[in-house]
Amino acid sequence: MPVPTDGNMPDQMHDMSTGESASGGFFVDSVVRMSGNKLVILSLLVLALLIVSAIFAPWLAPYDPTEQVLADSLQGPGRKHLLGTDEMGRDILSRIIYGARISLSVGFVSQLIACSIGVLLGSLAGYYGGLADTVVSRAIEIFAAFPELLFAIGIMFVLGPGVINVFIALGLLSWTQYARLVRGQVMQLREMEYTQACIVCGGSNARIIVRHLLPNCMSTIIVLVTLGIPGAILTEASLSYIGLGVQPPTASWGQMISTAQQYISFYPYYSITPGVAIIITVLAFNIFGDGLRDALDPRLRD
Amino acid sequence: MSGAPSGVLLDVRDLKTSFVMRRGAVRAVDGVSLSVERGETLGIVGESGCGKSVTALSVMRLVAEPCRVEGEILYGGADLLKLSMTEMRKIRGNKIAMIFQEPMTSLNPVLTVGTQISEVLRLHEGLGRREAMERTVGMLASVHIPMPDKRAREYPHQMSGGMRQRVMIAMALCCRPDVLICDEPTTALDVTIQAQIISLIEELKSLTGSAVIMITHDLGVISEISDRIAVMYAGRIVEEGTKMELLTDPLHPYTVGLLNAVPRIDRDLAELRVIPGMVPNPALMPEGCGFRPRCGHADRVCLRMPELLPPDGRRGQHRVRCWKRRAEPSGDGSA
Numbered sequence: 001m002p003v004p005t006d007g008n009m010p011d012q013m014h015d016m017s018t019g020e021s022a023s024g025g026f027f028v029d030s031v032v033r034m035s036g037n038k039l040v041i042l043s044l045l046v047l048a049l050l051i052v053s054a055i056f057a058p059w060l061a062p063y064d065p066t067e068q069v070l071a072d073s074l075q076g077p078g079r080k081h082l083l084g085t086d087e088m089g090r091d092i093l094s095r096i097i098y099g100a101r102i103s104l105s106v107g108f109v110s111q112l113i114a115c116s117i118g119v120l121l122g123s124l125a126g127y128y129g130g131l132a133d134t135v136v137s138r139a140i141e142i143f144a145a146f147p148e149l150l151f152a153i154g155i156m157f158v159l160g161p162g163v164i165n166v167f168i169a170l171g172l173l174s175w176t177q178y179a180r181l182v183r184g185q186v187m188q189l190r191e192m193e194y195t196q197a198c199i200v201c202g203g204s205n206a207r208i209i210v211r212h213l214l215p216n217c218m219s220t221i222i223v224l225v226t227l228g229i230p231g232a233i234l235t236e237a238s239l240s241y242i243g244l245g246v247q248p249p250t251a252s253w254g255q256m257i258s259t260a261q262q263y264i265s266f267y268p269y270y271s272i273t274p275g276v277a278i279i280i281t282v283l284a285f286n287i288f289g290d291g292l293r294d295a296l297d298p299r300l301r302d
Numbered sequence: 303m304s305g306a307p308s309g310v311l312l313d314v315r316d317l318k319t320s321f322v323m324r325r326g327a328v329r330a331v332d333g334v335s336l337s338v339e340r341g342e343t344l345g346i347v348g349e350s351g352c353g354k355s356v357t358a359l360s361v362m363r364l365v366a367e368p369c370r371v372e373g374e375i376l377y378g379g380a381d382l383l384k385l386s387m388t389e390m391r392k393i394r395g396n397k398i399a400m401i402f403q404e405p406m407t408s409l410n411p412v413l414t415v416g417t418q419i420s421e422v423l424r425l426h427e428g429l430g431r432r433e434a435m436e437r438t439v440g441m442l443a444s445v446h447i448p449m450p451d452k453r454a455r456e457y458p459h460q461m462s463g464g465m466r467q468r469v470m471i472a473m474a475l476c477c478r479p480d481v482l483i484c485d486e487p488t489t490a491l492d493v494t495i496q497a498q499i500i501s502l503i504e505e506l507k508s509l510t511g512s513a514v515i516m517i518t519h520d521l522g523v524i525s526e527i528s529d530r531i532a533v534m535y536a537g538r539i540v541e542e543g544t545k546m547e548l549l550t551d552p553l554h555p556y557t558v559g560l561l562n563a564v565p566r567i568d569r570d571l572a573e574l575r576v577i578p579g580m581v582p583n584p585a586l587m588p589e590g591c592g593f594r595p596r597c598g599h600a601d602r603v604c605l606r607m608p609e610l611l612p613p614d615g616r617r618g619q620h621r622v623r624c625w626k627r628r629a630e631p632s633g634d635g636s637a
Contacts, residue, residue: 193407200362200402201395201422201473211421215412 030295040291046284054100063091065098066249095251102252106236107229113171118178126186140176156244170232185217219296226289230282309340311513317373319360328584330356332537338513345528346517351581353537354517396426399474403486405467409458416454419473426477441472464495483515536592543620553622555597
């Protein structure tokens, strides 16, 4: 067929997609799509506010969260103490602000641990299959067979209370979700033609997993993290509530609810405020995670 | 057209690939021998399931487990089948490259095309990020992608099929491989783009001096680009020869059938001519010649497997695997 091969093909010989395409990269696209959802933007603002107040707690909190003024104990919300004081006369607002530090760091760090374990084991199992897959899959099943809270209580009981141990317990608790999903996705991606194209180009297994397969799992992992954080925050609150989590005098929302329980009949503010803080945080993370999942879902892309 | 016989780059000898199934092994490639010389294009034709893709994958050692590959694949004085995986990785993409049928799915959707090409360069030639990107842009320009520096920063979904196949070619050729294996590179593209891709492969081949193995079921593509042609049927090469020998004087009844089956727009035919019957199931191969059940000339002698031999009383590269050597006498008298 007469096709000029002299290196200067006329322009119309080229494919038609040369025109400017509006879309940027995958993640740019997703951000643009997400910004259309008002609820997600609101949840993002709430999360930003929480993170800022956690980081700048010493400057934002009106009082020292551990400073006790027994004369002012159990006061309702007022001008001096915006959200009132607890049984030791400590400012509840300050304790809520400092408590955000604990809740958020537990959420992020535990999910980081869970994500590292889960992604590593999941991608190995999914890519190599065979024995690796059997071992990891059975481990996932065993870990997932324990009731979540009981498992966390068990680990905390062995490790002893403390923030670091909460990180570890929650990390060990939730890695299975990451492993399960990454395994499934890597299994599917392994069969894609571009994986084979990469092998043909001389790529090693490690390179294929890290450079080609995991970037394709990124949206799943991000969504799992944002949906895993509120779960971890709730479990931390439960652990602190039963006295196995963060120890006093460090402020933690779950532990505040636990102490406030005794005063709930005549002084409900005390338990309501940390409860509301937990609800707002978890809700914001969940809405944001849902929005993110919709935005990153390739099936919804236009 | 072909170079000196000493310039053999890749020599496949008696390749046998079988897949181990629950009920014994199924042989997909049965004793295929091929060789390509520097600067030569070898076309492999055959219908779906005849083993042409498995041959290519076997050469790259890409056939998935559980399988067994026997024979010898000689490249650069070594048998590829005996190399370790690490040694094999140094050859793949560097010395022997491959292009696939599906340009739409052969690129990773979450990486820019520039990243994907420069990754190959960084892997095999140890280039730095910037150097590799410069070479990548140059490669994209040489496959005639307009605005290569801008295109390098784009994602596969922003490109059309023909454009992506150009990217695949750029990726395959960026390390100037000795052998380029094209597995149906134009099948997924429309005809005008096919012609461009074919001429692009030709053009780059003459630049780099690579040998090309072109696998296709499309006789038009084959006749366009090949120096030599091998016809495969049911896991075996049934006929082999130069392009002229094979297209003007086909000897095997299957080749004759294939050539007759090409629709011709300049002839007014009531219906398309087809080869009756189906490709045999590799698990239930007929006794003797694989084409026997579909062949109009078959008789008792065909119950034994014929050898791939030159036809009676002739020289040249032409070889055919048929007892009937020359089934139909064509004008000037049969041998």
